[in-house]
Structure formats: C-alpha cells, structure tokens
Amino acid sequence: MPEMSPQTPAATPVTSPAGTGADPAADGDLLLDVRHLVQEFVVRDYGGAKGGVLQAVSDVSFELRAGETLGIVGETGSGKSTLARSVIQAPPPKQGAVIFQGQDLVGLPPRAMKPVRRDLQMVFQDPFTSLDPKWTVSRIVREPLNAYGLGSGRERRDRVNSLLELVGLDPAGYGRRHPRELSGGQAQRVAIARALVLEPKLILCDEPVSSLDVLVQAQVLNLLEKLRSELGLSYLFIAHDLALVKQVSDRVAVMYLGKLCEIGPVRDIYRQPLHPYTLALLTSIPSADPPAGKRDARTVIRGELPSPLDPPSGCRFRTRCPRAQERCATEAPRLRALGADGHLVACHFPLSDAPGTPDGSPASAGATAQDAPAAVRR
Amino acid sequence: MTGPLGQRVRRRAAPSPAAPSAERDEPAHPGSGPGGTPLLEVSDLRVRFRSRGSVVNAVQGISFTIEPGQTLAIIGESGSGKTVSAYAMMGLLPRTAQVSGSIRFKGVEIVELGERALQDHRGRNVAMVFQNPERSLNPTMQIGAQITEAVRRHLPLGRQQAADRAVELLRMVRIPAPERRCHEYPHQLSGGMRQRVVIAIALACEPQLLIADEATTALDVTTQAQIMDLLLDLQQELGTALLMISHDLALAASYAEEVLVMYAGRVVERASARDLFDRVRMPYTRALIDAVPRADLEPHVLLPVIGGRPPDLSTVTPGCSFAPRCPDAQQDCRQQAPPLEEHEIGHWWACWHPCGSEAPGDA
Numbered sequence: 224m225p226e227m228s229p230q231t232p233a234a235t236p237v238t239s240p241a242g243t244g245a246d247p248a249a250d251g252d253l254l255l256d257v258r259h260l261v262q263e264f265v266v267r268d269y270g271g272a273k274g275g276v277l278q279a280v281s282d283v284s285f286e287l288r289a290g291e292t293l294g295i296v297g298e299t300g301s302g303k304s305t306l307a308r309s310v311i312q313a314p315p316p317k318q319g320a321v322i323f324q325g326q327d328l329v330g331l332p333p334r335a336m337k338p339v340r341r342d343l344q345m346v347f348q349d350p351f352t353s354l355d356p357k358w359t360v361s362r363i364v365r366e367p368l369n370a371y372g373l374g375s376g377r378e379r380r381d382r383v384n385s386l387l388e389l390v391g392l393d394p395a396g397y398g399r400r401h402p403r404e405l406s407g408g409q410a411q412r413v414a415i416a417r418a419l420v421l422e423p424k425l426i427l428c429d430e431p432v433s434s435l436d437v438l439v440q441a442q443v444l445n446l447l448e449k450l451r452s453e454l455g456l457s458y459l460f461i462a463h464d465l466a467l468v469k470q471v472s473d474r475v476a477v478m479y480l481g482k483l484c485e486i487g488p489v490r491d492i493y494r495q496p497l498h499p500y501t502l503a504l505l506t507s508i509p510s511a512d513p514p515a516g517k518r519d520a521r522t523v524i525r526g527e528l529p530s531p532l533d534p535p536s537g538c539r540f541r542t543r544c545p546r547a548q549e550r551c552a553t554e555a556p557r558l559r560a561l562g563a564d565g566h567l568v569a570c571h572f573p574l575s576d577a578p579g580t581p582d583g584s585p586a587s588a589g590a591t592a593q594d595a596p597a598a599v600r601r
Numbered sequence: 602m603t604g605p606l607g608q609r610v611r612r613r614a615a616p617s618p619a620a621p622s623a624e625r626d627e628p629a630h631p632g633s634g635p636g637g638t639p640l641l642e643v644s645d646l647r648v649r650f651r652s653r654g655s656v657v658n659a660v661q662g663i664s665f666t667i668e669p670g671q672t673l674a675i676i677g678e679s680g681s682g683k684t685v686s687a688y689a690m691m692g693l694l695p696r697t698a699q700v701s702g703s704i705r706f707k708g709v710e711i712v713e714l715g716e717r718a719l720q721d722h723r724g725r726n727v728a729m730v731f732q733n734p735e736r737s738l739n740p741t742m743q744i745g746a747q748i749t750e751a752v753r754r755h756l757p758l759g760r761q762q763a764a765d766r767a768v769e770l771l772r773m774v775r776i777p778a779p780e781r782r783c784h785e786y787p788h789q790l791s792g793g794m795r796q797r798v799v800i801a802i803a804l805a806c807e808p809q810l811l812i813a814d815e816a817t818t819a820l821d822v823t824t825q826a827q828i829m830d831l832l833l834d835l836q837q838e839l840g841t842a843l844l845m846i847s848h849d850l851a852l853a854a855s856y857a858e859e860v861l862v863m864y865a866g867r868v869v870e871r872a873s874a875r876d877l878f879d880r881v882r883m884p885y886t887r888a889l890i891d892a893v894p895r896a897d898l899e900p901h902v903l904l905p906v907i908g909g910r911p912p913d914l915s916t917v918t919p920g921c922s923f924a925p926r927c928p929d930a931q932q933d934c935r936q937q938a939p940p941l942e943e944h945e946i947g948h949w950w951a952c953w954h955p956c957g958s959e960a961p962g963d964a
Binding site: 437441444467471472493503 | 824852889898
C-alpha cells in the first residue's frame, strides 16, 4: 500500500480521544477548538477591481468535545457553511486557529492535511452533487480507502459492505448501482457511508437532511444518531431548522451574519433563549399544534439579512431587532456567560436579565446587562 | 402567471369556452362565488404518464372542492401526486399526460380546454407560485417588466398604467422602495424578495385561486414565516382562495383551514387542521406527524419512523397502497383498497383500521 500507513493517525501530539461513544456528556476530551476564526472573501467589481470584503465569518470561537454534537443554526448567509468549510481548511480561514486533536490546522501544508482529513469528514446537503454520477456505490464508498491505501482489496471490499450494511443499504443490491438509481435518502446514506469509511472522529454535516422528505429525513436522522452512539462520533451539525438541530445536538450555536449570537446547552437554548434572534428563530418554526402555531403567537422578525459586504455597526442584528437601542449601534456586544452553565450570549439587552439561575450568571467581558429593559418574553 | 417566459401570445381573450370573462368583474371580494357553488371542483381526477412502455399512475382518482376564499393544503411526500394535481388545475401538464375526471373552475371544465383558453384561465382564474423563485423569474428581465408582461397579457392596460400597477403590486407584497426595485434584476434580490416578486406576478391579475406549490420550501424559517404571513394577509385583502402544496405538515396545519393528505396518488385523509392533529386516523398521517423533529422533544430521542418507500406507481396492486409500510396493516388491507369516506363530520379517511382506540371499528 502507498505511503500513508494506516496506523499513524495523523501527527497528533496531544490528546487522542478514545471516542468512547454513548456518553456525549460534558467531559469528553477536547476534540475541536476553534478560536477567533475569521473568513473573508474579496469581492471583485467589473475589471477585477476590489469591490469589497465579504465578511463571511467574523471572530467565531467554540469548542467541541469528543462524542459531542454541536448544532449550528442560522439563516442562509449567516456563514454557517463557510464556518464548516473553514474548519476543514477548504479554503483555510483568513485568521484564527482551528485546533483539531491538539493540532492547529490553519497554515498546514496540503500534504499535512491529508492525514488530518482521515479524522475529519464531511457530509453535504445534496448527495447527488457530492457523489460522482459515473461511479458505482461501492466504488464511491471504497475510494477513501484507496486514497489512504488502507487494507487489502478484500479487506476494502468487506469494509465497504459492512458500511453499506451499517447505513441500511443492502450491499448486494445497491453496491453496483449508480447515484442516479438511488432515491435522495439512499444517496445520502451512501454519502454518510463514505464519510464513515475511514472511521473519522468528527463529521461535519452541512444540512444533511434538508433535501429529504419528512419520513426519509427521520430515517437519516435516526441513522446519524445511532452511528453517534455506537461509534462515538462527534458531529458539527449545520441546519437552518432549530427543531431538527435540537433533536441531534448536545449544544447549539446560533449564527447571524457571520457572528455567534448565542451558544449553549441545547435544553437551555430552547427553554430560555437569551438572544432576540434565537427567540425569533424559535417562534418561526411552524408548530405541529395548530392553535399554538397560529400567527399571533409568533414574533416574526421583519426585514432582510443585511449585506455581509457592509454589515451594520455594533450588533449585526440590530437592524431587525425589536429590542435594539442606541448602544447596539455603537458597541458590538461580546459573547458573555449568562444564565446556566456554559450558556453564552452576545447581546446588550438579552431576553432574560434575571435568568432562572441568578447565581450562575457571571457577567463577563465587561458588559453588565443590568440596564436592559425588563424582558417581556413573548 | 405560469412562467412569464412562456406567454408570447398577445391575442385578446378569444371568445372561446372560457367563461371567466363573464365573471371577472367582482374579483376582489370574498365569497364572490354564487352561494353554494365551489370555486374549484375536482372530481375523480386521474393523471397517467406513459413512458417507455410503462404507465405511471401519478394521480389515481382524487376529489375535493375549494370554496372562494378558503385555504386548503395538500401535503404528501415527493411523488405523491400533489404537484401533478396542481399542474392539472392550471392546465400545465405536458401533452404526454393522460388526464381523466373533471376539474371545474366555477362550473367550467378545465380538462377539456384548448391551449388558447387555458392561457386565459391561467393568471386570471388560477395563478401559481412555484418552489424555486430563481427558476420562475427571467434572469435577463427587470422585475417590473416581468410583472407588466403578466398584467398586460390579461388586462387592457396601457404601458404606463401597467408600470404603475407593477409598482403597486410590489408595494402590496411589501417590497421596500418599489419604484426603484422595478428596475432591478432578479439576481439583485434575496430569495425571499424574489419569492415576493413571484407572488406579485401571480396576483397581478387578481386570480381567484392561488396555488402555492412548496412556495416557502427553499426559504429560511424566518423568511418562510414572513412569506406565509404575506400570503395570508393578501388572501384576506383580496379574497383569494389559497391552495398550499407542501411536504411540511406542521406548516400546512399552522396556516391552512383544511388539510388533504396524499399518498401514492390518492387522498388518504382529509380533515380540518385541528382534527388532523387531535384525532389523526390514517396511520400514514400519523407517521408523518411523528417523523417531524419538534422543538419540544428532548435531544437525542430517536424519531418513530416507518421503513420502506412509497410504492412504484407504475404497478397497480390491489389493496391499500400504504399497507406494505403500515404498522397496523392486516389481511384485508392487502386485498381491497379502502375508499375515502367521511367517517366523522368533516373528517375523511381511507383506512380499514384507523388509529385512535376509540375509533369505531371499520366498515
């Protein structure tokens, strides 16, 4: 087999999480540590003149522990996909650090990224554009093994078969098919099998079920959940649907226009959203229960996402925020701890100034929110 | 509006069978239909497609009515026939489609109309908003021109009047600075704004029925809420009936009065949105409701799912089409297809063994 020998799992100096699944709780090893990540793209005008800088991700930091799932929600254009792509260095971010298993990926030469990508795989939204239409299913799933030179031909075949089995596809029936002969759900299962074949530690799922029908979506979600608990995987799960994110996540991060608004344990975010944008997202979910879902019960945010070429000063959400005040335009709110443990919010006037656990709100980052108006939670 | 691209025919409304011109004078009032006459009456609609030797039975006998000003939702998975049914109502099906049954719009049979008459039917009587606004808009035309095109096709307005109408329509769909936006191109607008333009085009000629085919599926939740609110507001202002087509049961239930659930080309349950959630009968609907992740569930809870896939519509099997996937299926389900019947007032279902313990057995 070519160069990369299977047993060197990247140049991993520090922690090597054992991936002891089943328990997503708090104390897994730190798997991914993203610090002050900034991703920008230069937009060109006619003739190639610099037209502006699109600030796709601005100073985003978060951690992900082994066995944990972090959900990232936000609207189109909030930078959530760019964030995931910056994590896998495609393309590398402009600033900041992406520390994966103790190693900073930013600035690594492509050759050094290859072993890292073994542990860091991605599942995309549209399986039909992320699978080669001319390849058979088994070749698609086997390809990463070939690329890393893992196992003998027979071992690869067995591995491919067992993975297809694992994602619920009969290898005999589906292995020789082409993507066009699959339904959306089946194709997404193939994409998941391909991501799993190298036994990664972390899978970045970018809207993995958004293009699927409800029943198929539930099947794929359950599959991801089953794989997580059986294989001890971690996910960075990107979606625009808060209800869906809740189903898979331990913690949730809410993004708006390239910034983190709020991040925290999933139960706290849903029970006690602190950022007005999170509340707006939550109330925009059509409820399956008609009376509760009727229009008057909701706070629909007005307006449109501002241009990331020229984001609003101060808090980026202020142009659409029902609680915005003068201070929001002049001073960008910093992410600070508020409420329950590990619940951070970037807002001058968060929704709950006296959260359920008053003792657990060390207002850090120099912002004391006590001058906020009494939070009327709608 | 039917894809503003397609309509180059500039002839005046031919005095062909299309009755609409007679009734066109009171467009904007709820309940404009004569008492008791439904706006749209679909009965035993069947659509088949022939392709390479096999016949696909896309719609297998559906019947329903829409009253003036009503909001009805059709939900179902991909391939359940909901979009094909909508296309049949618009007269947009390709020639290869074999349509039988009847679709009456204010008493006029749509199925038999010729292309010329259908062009008058679309836009003035029934208009449609499609899923993908990028594909419904012409990328090389200013949005104002796309609206005036639709307006002038149907209404006797001059160039300037039509342009004024376009601005008015853009204002109606709550697009800020409509005078300026008129001269912009679709790529300069966000997805939500584009969908508003599509809605403006659809409403340009004050249709009495608006079909929204997955109109918000491609949009974000917040934008989805805005667009749905807009549609409902406009519906109330204009008295338009709204037919929502969606795969999202929760969305349908929170906006529509009545919901039809389609599976494999048939309607399997029909009820008010309320009843559908409080007293769901058809196991398929039950499965749809259960499969949606909800914000009130605990994390990492597995969703109740049913296996299998919708049946192949090119083979006709006896029995209930859902039986192979149904957790409650019994012998009789596989032998005879249950008819859609009104078992409770306003609540129809097609099932021999409906859910709900208190359900009185079956036929």
